[in-house]
Amino acid sequence: xxxxxxxxxxxxxxxxxxxxxxxxxxxxxxxxxxxxxxxxxxxxxxxxxxxxxxxxxxxxxxxxxxxxxxxxxxxxxxxxxxxxxxxxxxxxxxxxxxxxxxxxxxxxxxxxxxxxxxxxxxxxxxxxxxxxxxxxxxxxxxxxxxxxxxxxxxxxxxxxxxxxxxxxxxxxxxxxxxxxxxxxxxxxxxxxxxxxxxxxxxxxxxxxxxxxxxxxxxxxxxxxxxxxxxxxxxxxxxxxxxxxxxxxxxxxxxxxxxxxxxxxxxxxxxxxxxxxxxxxxxxxxxxxxxxxxxxxxxxxxxxxxxxxxxxxxxxxxxxxxxxxxxxxxxxxxxxxxxxxxxxxxxxxxxxxxxxxxxxxxxxxxxxxxxxxxxxxxxx
Amino acid sequence: xxxxxxxxxxxxxxxxxxxxxxxxxxxxxxxxxxxxxxxxxxxxxxxxxxxxxxxxxxxxxxxxxxxxxxxxxxxxxxxxxxxxxxxxxxxxxxxxxxxxxxxxxxxxxxxxxxxxxxxxxxxxxxxxxxxxxxxxxxxxxxxxxxxxxxxxxxxxxxxxxxxxxxxxxxxxxxxxxxxxxxxxxxxxxxxxxxxxxxxxxxxxxxxxxxxxxxxxxxxxxxxxxxxxxxxxxxxxxxxxxxxxxxxxxxxxxxxxxxxxxxxxxxxxxxxxxxxxxxxxxxxxxxxxxxxxxxxxxxxxxxxxxxxx
Ligand SMILES: Cc1ncc(C[n+]2csc(CCOP(=O)(O)OP(=O)(O)O)c2C)c(N)n1
Ligand SMILES: [Mg+2]
Numbered sequence: 001x002x003x004x005x006x007x008x009x010x011x012x013x014x015x016x017x018x019x020x021x022x023x024x025x026x027x028x029x030x031x032x033x034x035x036x037x038x039x040x041x042x043x044x045x046x047x048x049x050x051x052x053x054x055x056x057x058x059x060x061x062x063x064x065x066x067x068x069x070x071x072x073x074x075x076x077x078x079x080x081x082x083x084x085x086x087x088x089x090x091x092x093x094x095x096x097x098x099x100x101x102x103x104x105x106x107x108x109x110x111x112x113x114x115x116x117x118x119x120x121x122x123x124x125x126x127x128x129x130x131x132x133x134x135x136x137x138x139x140x141x142x143x144x145x146x147x148x149x150x151x152x153x154x155x156x157x158x159x160x161x162x163x164x165x166x167x168x169x170x171x172x173x174x175x176x177x178x179x180x181x182x183x184x185x186x187x188x189x190x191x192x193x194x195x196x197x198x199x200x201x202x203x204x205x206x207x208x209x210x211x212x213x214x215x216x217x218x219x220x221x222x223x224x225x226x227x228x229x230x231x232x233x234x235x236x237x238x239x240x241x242x243x244x245x246x247x248x249x250x251x252x253x254x255x256x257x258x259x260x261x262x263x264x265x266x267x268x269x270x271x272x273x274x275x276x277x278x279x280x281x282x283x284x285x286x287x288x289x290x291x292x293x294x295x296x297x298x299x300x301x302x303x304x305x306x307x308x309x310x311x312x313x314x315x316x317x318x319x320x321x322x323x324x325x326x327x328x329x330x331x332x333x334x335x336x337x338x339x340x341x342x343x344x345x346x347x348x349x350x351x352x353x354x355x356x357x358x359x360x361x362x363x364x365x366x367x368x369x370x371x372x373x374x375x376x377x378x379x
Numbered sequence: 380x381x382x383x384x385x386x387x388x389x390x391x392x393x394x395x396x397x398x399x400x401x402x403x404x405x406x407x408x409x410x411x412x413x414x415x416x417x418x419x420x421x422x423x424x425x426x427x428x429x430x431x432x433x434x435x436x437x438x439x440x441x442x443x444x445x446x447x448x449x450x451x452x453x454x455x456x457x458x459x460x461x462x463x464x465x466x467x468x469x470x471x472x473x474x475x476x477x478x479x480x481x482x483x484x485x486x487x488x489x490x491x492x493x494x495x496x497x498x499x500x501x502x503x504x505x506x507x508x509x510x511x512x513x514x515x516x517x518x519x520x521x522x523x524x525x526x527x528x529x530x531x532x533x534x535x536x537x538x539x540x541x542x543x544x545x546x547x548x549x550x551x552x553x554x555x556x557x558x559x560x561x562x563x564x565x566x567x568x569x570x571x572x573x574x575x576x577x578x579x580x581x582x583x584x585x586x587x588x589x590x591x592x593x594x595x596x597x598x599x600x601x602x603x604x605x606x607x608x609x610x611x612x613x614x615x616x617x618x619x620x621x622x623x624x625x626x627x628x629x630x631x632x633x634x635x636x637x638x639x640x641x642x643x644x645x646x647x648x649x650x651x652x653x654x655x656x657x658x659x660x661x662x663x664x665x666x667x668x669x670x671x672x673x674x675x676x677x678x679x680x681x682x683x684x685x686x687x
Contacts, residue, residue, distance in 0.1 A: 017471045045471040050502030054464035057457065057499065061432065061468025064455050067475060069468075087458055191453045191469060193428045193481045198448035200456035207445055 002163035003028035005133045005170050006072065006098050006156070009140025011042045012178045013096075015070040019047040019058035021077060024110045025160040026100045029072040052077035056084040056095075063093035064199055066190035068144065071095070074160065075102035075116040082120065085153075089124025089215065091200055094147035094154070094185070096140065097125075101260065101311075102160045103346040111347020112159035114260065114312035118288065118320040120155070124215055126222055127288040129259045130158040133168040138239055141178060145229045148185050150218045159311075160347065162261040173237055181236055222290040243292040244299060245284040248274060252281025253304040254359060259285040259321060262309050262343075262350050269355040280359060285321060293328045300325070301334040307362040309355070310372070311344040318342065318372030337368035343375050389574060396577050399423045406449040408441040411606030413596035413613060414515040415441055416570040418450075418486060421513060421592075424580040427452055429482040430473065432466040434496060435459035436488035437522045438515075460495040462487040463503035466510045474509075482511060482584065489516040489530035493551050504560040507588045514553065514591070517598035525601045532621070533668065534661050535653045537601075542656040549668060557591040558630040565591040566626035566636075571614035575624055575636050582626070595622045603652020615647040620673045625680070633679040644669055 006029045010018070018037070020030040036042040049055045052073050059069040073081065078099050088095050103113035117127060126146065130136045139156050147154045158164065189197065203211065226243055234240035247267055249255065258266045263284045273280040283299050285292075300306050310319025317323060322340030329335040341358045344350040357375055401422035408415040414437055422429070429452040433439060439456060443449045457465040462485035470483045487496060492514035500512060519537045520526040527537040529551040540546040557565040563586050566579045576594075583590040595616050597609040604612050616622040617639055624637040644666045648654040657665075 016475050017468060019468065045475060047467055047471055048506065049464060049467075050498060050505070053460070054467075054499045054502055057461035057464035058468035058471070060457065060461075061455065061465035061470075062472040063468075064465075065430070065469045065472035065476075067468075067472035083458055084461070191430050191455055191473075193430060193453065193478065196427075196448055196450060196452050196454075198442060198445075198450070198454040198456065201442060201445040201448070201454075202440055202456075203445040 001028065001165050001167050002133045002136045002158055003100070003165070004032055005137040006140055007032035007036065008172050009137045010070045011036055012173065012175060013141050013144045013182060014068065014184070015042070015044050016067040017045050017047065017059070017062035018070045019049050019055040019062075020071045021049055021052045021055050021073070023052070023074045023077045025102060025164040026072045026074045026077070026098065029098060052080045053084065056081040056088065059095045060084060060088055060091065060093060063095050064091060064191050066185065066187040068185045069095050070097070072098035072100070074100045075104055078116045078120060079104065082123070085120055085123035085125055088153045090211070092151040092215070092218070094144070094151055096143045096147055097153065097155050098140070099155050099157045100160050100164045101157055109346040110160065112162055112311065113345050113347065114320070115314070117155060117157045118312050118314070121288060121320070124152070125289065126152055126154040128154065128156055128286050129288070130156065130163065131261055131263045131284065133163055133166070133170045134239065135241065136163060137170050137172065138233060138237070138241070141182060142229050142233050145182050146222070146226055149225050149229070150222055152218050152222065157260070159261045177236060181232065219290045223292060226287065241286065243287040244295045245286065246299065247282035247284060249281035249283060249299065251279055253279040254362060255281055255283050255300065255303045255306050256355070256358070257283045257285060257306060257308040257321060257325060260311065262311055265350055265352055266309065266355050269352045269359070273359065288324070291324055291328060296325055296328050297332050297335070300329055301332060303336055305362050305365070306336055306338045307358055308338060308340050309343050309350065309358060310340055311350065313342050313345060322372065337365070339365050339368070340372035341375050342372055393574065396423055396573065399426070401425070401427055401451040403449045403451055405443065405447070406441050407443055408437070409599060409606065411597065411599040411609035412437070412441070413570060413598060413609055414438060414488075414517060417513070417515045417568070417594040417596055420570055420573060420576055421484070421580055422450065422452065424577050424584060425482050425484060428480060429484055430455065430469055432457055432462055432469060432483065432485045434462040434487050434491045435522070436491050437517070438486060438488070440522065459491055460499055462491055462496050462499070463508070463510070463512055464499040466512070467503050467506070467508045470508055470510055483509070485510060485512045487512070487514055488521070489514060489518060490520045490528045493529045493553055501560065504557060504562050504589045504591070507562060509587050509589070511583050511590045511592065513594060515594045515596040517596040517601055518550070519598070519601050521598050521601045533665060534657060536656060537653070545656065554591070554593055554627060558627045560589070561630035562589040562591060563587070563629055564626065565630070566593065567622060567624050568592055568594045569613055569617050569622060569624055570594070571610045572617065572624060572637060579626060579636070601653070603655070604650060608650060612647070612650060615642060615650070618642040619644040619647040620669045621647055623673060623676055625676060629684070631684040633676070633682070635676065635680050639673065
């Protein structure tokens with residue numbers, strides 16, 4: 001299952017300090033990792049903390065002292081970490097974290113919904129969304145390389161149950177080749193008894209602005225680093241990924257924009273439309289931050305329809321992916337109105353028929369009449 | 380014979396103590412700041428092979444602004460409630476690098492310890508993390524302008540407990556809370572008793588596991604005393620039993636290290652503006668409470684530890 005793919009990814013990445021706290025649907029990641037540590041398969045220190053807040057604080061402390069770190073969480077746990085997510089990126093620590101997307105309470109829901117991670121958009125973390133368990137494994141390993149090249153933290157994100165608890169065959173690449181791909185972390189600056197630096201001190205307006213500039217400058221480099229790491233992965237291991245990926249996209253008039261497992265269901269429906277000769281395709285989003293602005297501009301220009309399936313809702317505005325896409329493509333000529341469809345909240349299935357209804361409704365939408373549409377809403 | 384060797388031993392202690400200086404000048408503390416003295420004394424003993432973890436508190440400021448560091452050892456500033464958890468992470472990383480002999484010390488205020496950081500501290504203590512956790516206790520949130528904390532003494536004035544409605548309820552007994560975790564060492568320290576102070580730091584440094592050092596810290600602006608009165612106020616805190624000096628081994632073995640003189644608490648309260656509004660009955664009540672707590676401590680000191 002997806003959760004085990006993460007544990008194996010962390011094992012292969014030779015994480016040194018792991019701190020985590022259980023929450024459904026992330027729990028098996030932690031269980032398996034603690035076993036791997038106990039059995040000596042993974043030579044890491046596992047700190048069994050009393051909260052997610054402390055889990056992130058432990059990772060921050062360990063990463064500041066130069067270690068390769070890992071944690072995993074979901075929903076409430078991620079929200080509890082919020083303050084420290086800012087800390088991790090501001091301190092420029094390459095922490096890798098898994099977030100298994102789960103809806104925010106109340107009402108209590110353990111099922112998939114992306115709002116937990118999307119709500120952390122501005123914390124300075126890179127975020128990558130996965131469609132399959134193979135992606136989960138591969139991107140966990142790649143994340144270390146990406147994060148450590150940029151000194152930025154990164155979140156690998158995937159859907160509760162649809163991946164976390166679903167068994168798929170995953171190719172667990174051997175340790176040797178992964179060691180060649182991912183050398184040990186070399187922290188340039190770290191807590192070192194011989195060197196009395198202060199990290200995270202009081203900073204006057206005189207410097208803070210430039211520190212933020214450097215953070216953003218790293219994010220600007222991040223797109224290129226992600227591309228090159230994913231390319232290297234593809235060359236070495238034959239599995240190719242991008243910040244955005246197209247499916248039957250080249251000649252598509254109607255483009256569905258998806259992320260996570262929604263993509264797979266959408267592919268199924270796209271195939272059916274293609275059989276009928278309708279030019280429907282998919283733009284699959286992988287990175288939320290850095291946002292692949294240039295790519296989406298290029299991919300969305302010249303289409304007849306852009307229909308975003310948002311498995312999340314930002315109350316007061318609508319789907320987050322749609323908002324991001326609108327911001328990225330504003331004033332770009334030839335990009336059609338970006339239609340937003342709220343679907344699948346709190347684990348409601350996004351079924352092929354859901355996608356069909358989106359497409360059929362989308363065909364009727366010439367202009368942007370509504371900021372967002374509900375789909376299959378019960379009365 | 381014994382007396383002589385004790386004497387020369389303590390002379391040596393004092394000599395080392397005077398000579399060694401890790402913390403630099405140029406810090407940003409107020410005059411008469413007890414927290415600064417605590418840090419200075421602590422570092423004299425801990426030495427340069429130390430990593431200091433400091434959460435939000437006055438010491439965030441005292442250490443100096445970017446790019447300066449007054450401490451002479453590496454410092455990790457961290458979020459308010461994370462001193463113990465961030466220190467746990469630092470410990471784990473240093474151990475993996477073979478730096479088991481580096482001291483990892485968390486240095487937090489009373490707010491960061493008694494209140495917002497208590498959960499993380501409890502977690503670290505329960506795991507018996509190999510760290511020294513110091514709480515410098517100035518008995519309020521001083522950095523944000525003297526708001527009450529659960530370490531504020533009963534009936535004291537703060538900006539959130541005005542004279543008309545002073546702090547209700549007694550100061551939280553943090554040592555009892557830590558002792559209940561069964562950690563190897565918990566002790567109260569007072570820089571007005573430097574010999575006792577440094578002995579306790581030495582004891583802590585000689586042990587492994589979670590060690591908790593509770594340091595009283597006079598705060599001239601917060602206590603409303605003249606900055607020249609800091610040491611005196613701290614000494615009075617102990618002599619009046621408001622801040623007794625003792626240590627607890629393994630959560631059970633209590634040892635009182637200084638017999639409080641039993642100076643009337645009135646004299647201690649009288650010298651501080653934060654107690655100016657107290658009535659004679661208030662003072663009497665506080666005296667009786669402290670007398671009772673001292674008795675309680677004596678009883679604990681007499682109890683033999685459980686021995687399977
Ligand atoms: C989560 C959070 N809440 C509030 C604050 C604001 N804050 C910074 S220092 C402080 C008070 C610290 O009090 P204490 O721990 O007693 O240390 P002192 O200032 O007295 O040295 C507060 C409330 C913060 N930094 N973080
Ligand atoms: Mg305080």
